[in-house]
Amino acid sequence: MLLPAVAFAEENEDPAIIVTGVADRQLLLDAPTDTGSRLGLTARETPAIVDILSERQIREFGARTNVEALNRAPGVTSSLPATSPGVPTMRGFTGGSVGLLYDGVRVATPGIFSRASDSWLYERIEILKGPASVLYGEGALAGAINLIPKSPRLGRTSLAALASYGSFDTVRLAGDVNLPLGDRAAVRGVGSFGRTSGFVDDTDSELLAASVGLLLTPADRLTIHVAADYNEDDYDTADYGTPLIPAAVARNPSNAATGPGGLVIDRALRDTNFNVADGVLDSQTLWLRSRLTYELSDQLTLSNHLSRFHSDRRFINAEIFSYNSGTGLIDRTTGIITHDIDYLVERPSISGDVEIGxxxxRFAIGAEFSNLEFATRRYFSTTTSVDPFAPVRGTFPGGSGAPLPPINSTAQVKVSSVFAENALNLTPEWLLAGGARYDWIDFSRRIAPATQIDRDYGALSWRVGTVYDVLPKVQLFAQYSRAIVPVGNFLLLSLANARFDLTTGESVEAGLKSSFWNDRIDLTLAAYHIAQDNIVTRDPNDPTLSVQGGRQSSRGVELSLSAAVTSRLRVDANWTWLDAEFDELVEAGGISRAGNTPPRIPQTVANLFAFYSFDSIPLTLSAGLRHAGGFYTDNANSIRAKGHTTIDAAIGYRFAFGELTLRGRNLTDAFYVDYSDVSTTQFQVGAPRSVEISLQTRF
Structure with a gap:
């Protein structure tokens, strides 16, 4: 965990976020957020929970990547599987039900797009809880996560740099320069490089990122922002996880994960790599972004967002590992997967702040047009089996198993949308907000040599909510919303699933937002119920047939607190309890899964952080505790990962030119596992105890 930012760090803070000066607590409830609406509402005015992780908080929590940052947010869990790093769970849903945004622009099919990236790149991360299809289209049933990169600022020169070194030969270097170009322009460059050898054998990896942005105000009412962001990752022989093995075979059995027949995770395999020795996992991604804002008058503003995304990715690995009780070996599958992704988004809109009677x-109306093109090559086979305790990993493909026929496919998803939002103050204390969006989706996929899938969809999403000021800084809110989610990933949608309609979701949410004790405490509390209808199930009268008609739901409570206990001590805490289940789901053989918990969903998630700055010496201390509850990996709930708790701490000394920090993670050396995304009996083992020393400077 990083420490509270020192005073000179305020030069680079988001000017929209207020700092109280009491234990350096930020008033995030009063910060405007574009993620919760396009109306310029603050987090307090939005009839939903919008959690903001500011640049300062991300540093304080010690989050080196977007994945680590999300794990500090209320009610969010985000793992680091090799296939889809950073795909989160939230409010009882995951995968295609959690929307992903980059600088406010929706990203289609987050499971394909998601990658781990350095948190240094971001000005803040905003998380809108609950259905967000009314803002961002299909696939945002549980909420939306907005990664907001750093952008240029007028009128000031600033420089920041970071260098760190830690366990597992981990190096992190980063820089950030903002330069004004006269009174009406500024340019900003942000870059980062990180490498690590990893705690698992032969799992070196590198992350490289660079961003250049230009801000222009050629006229008093006109603002133009253009940017180019490049990200590259290279995991070489990535860790695809550790398989369950019989307890009788394990050398140091644990209950971190268990399965039927006495299967366990073996501590002795914590640092064992089962991937082939020449595995490849890498990606190169380029975002080109532009945003134009023109104030037509004091009340009306015209804006236009135009973005283009391109990414090339390769996965050439042994991926799925399973224990063979007959041979006592680990059987391995292999695969070649490539992604060629091109995505274009155009979003014009007009917004206003006017008086009616x-x-x-406040209102916003607009349209969105996107074109997503995707090409993939997919080839699967098997390779040699290996001894679990002395694997001779070999090279790709290395085996004699009969390969499956290669799958070469292309997909195109065209979406045209219109949307409208409105927030009317019925009284100065009572706000009524609502919105609607209609999407026309044109989907096509070709699977070589001769399978062609074409399908059109049309769907309406909407929401209505209200916020009432009980006191100037005590608000009650409630919201009802409707959302849409496809039955599977559009880019890989099968011919069988393409015949199904979009699923629908609805949510009811109510809660409280409050600041009190002279703004020394912020408190948010929300209770919600979300249901998704028409998920794919089996016909109860003929289990050989797949039909729509299933249902899953979740209900939960979220509590978040930030308190300046004294002028030197701040405590941040959050706690989430949820109950997610399949209300109606029949699988092959006519087996009902009703009442079972969907995979990957923990019942509880909690974080507790404390930050203390001494008065007489420039020394700061911090400590943090994170708890994630247990989860299942299968619909039958027969394979379970146990919940875990980790503790971090840090000590830092401030100099005139920066701050030197010593940081420890997982100080109790807890042994735990996380989701792997490739097999129900395969888990990512959590990192052991580690230390790091870093120097951060700002001018």
Missing amino acids: GLRN
Whole structure:
């Protein structure tokens, strides 16, 4: 965990975020957020929970990547599987039900797009809880996560740099320069490089990122922002996880994960790599972004967002590992997967802040057009089996197993949308907000040599909510919303699933947002219920047939607190309890899974952080505790990962030119596992105890 930012760090903080000066607590409830609406509402005014992880908080929590940052947010869990790093769970749903945004622009099919990236790149991360299809289209049933990169600022020169070294030969270097170009322009360059040898054998990896942005104000009412962001990752022989093995075979059995027949995770395999020795996992991604804002008058603003995304990725590995009780070996499958992704998004809109009959009314109307093109090559086979305790990993493909026929496919998803939002102050204390969005989706996929899938969809999403000021800084809110989710990933949608309609979701949420004790405490509390209808199930009268008609739901409570206990001590805490289940799901053989918990969903998630700055010496201390509850990996709930708790701590000394920090993670050396995304009986083992020393400077 990093420490509270020192005073000179305020030069680079988001000017929209207020700092109280009491234990350096930020008033994030009063920060405007574009993620919760396009109306300029603050987090307090939005009739939903919008969690903000500011640049300062990300540093304080010690989050080196977007994945680590999300794991500090209320109610969010985000793992680091090799196939889809950073795909989160939230409010009882995961995968295609959690929307992903980059600088406010929706990213289609997050499971394909998601990658781990250095948190240094981001000004803040905003998380909108609950259905967000009304803002961002299909696939945002549980909420949306907005990664907001650093952008240029007018009128000031600033420089920041970071260098760190830690366990597992981990190096991190980063820089950030903002330069004004006269009174009406500024340019900003941000870059980072990180490498690690990893705690698992032969799992070296590198992350490289660079961003250049230009801000222009050629006229008083016109603002133009253009940027180019490049990200590259290279995991070489990536860790694809550790398989369950019989307890009788394990040399140091644990209950971190268990399965039927006495299967366990063996501590002795914590640092064992089962991938082939020449595995490849890498990607190169380029985002080109532009945003134009023109104030037509004091009340009306025209804006346009235009973005283009391109990414090339390769996965050439042994991926799925399973224990063979007959041979006592680990059997391995292999695969070649390539992705060629091109995505274009155009979003014009007009917004206003006007009076209607003496009442304040904020509105936004607009359209969105996107074109997603995807090409993939997929080839699967098997390779040699290996001794679990002395694997001779070999090279790709290395085996004699009969390969499956290669799958070469292309897909195109065209989406045209119109949307409208409105927030009307019925009184100065009572806000009524609502919105609607209609999507026309044109989907096509070709699977070589002769399979062609074409399908059109149309769907309406909407929400209505209200916020009432009980006191100036005590708000009650409630919201009802409807959302849409496809039955599977559009880019890999099968011919069988393409015949199904979009699933629908609805949510009811109510809660409280409050600041009190002279703004020394922020508190949010929310209770919710989300249901998804028409998921794919089996016909109860003929289990050989797949039909729509299943249902899954979740209900939960989220509590978040930030408190300046004294002028030197701050405590941040959050706690989430949820109950997620399949209300109706029949699988092959007519087996009902009703009442079971969907995979990857923990019942509880909690974080507790404390930060203390001494008065007489420039020394700061911090400590943090994170708890993630247990989860299942299969619909039958027969394979379970146990919950875990980790503790971090840090000590830092401030100099005139920066801050030197010594940081420890997982100080109790807890042994735990996380989701792997490739097999129900295969898990990512959590990192052991580690230390790191870093120097951060700002001018």
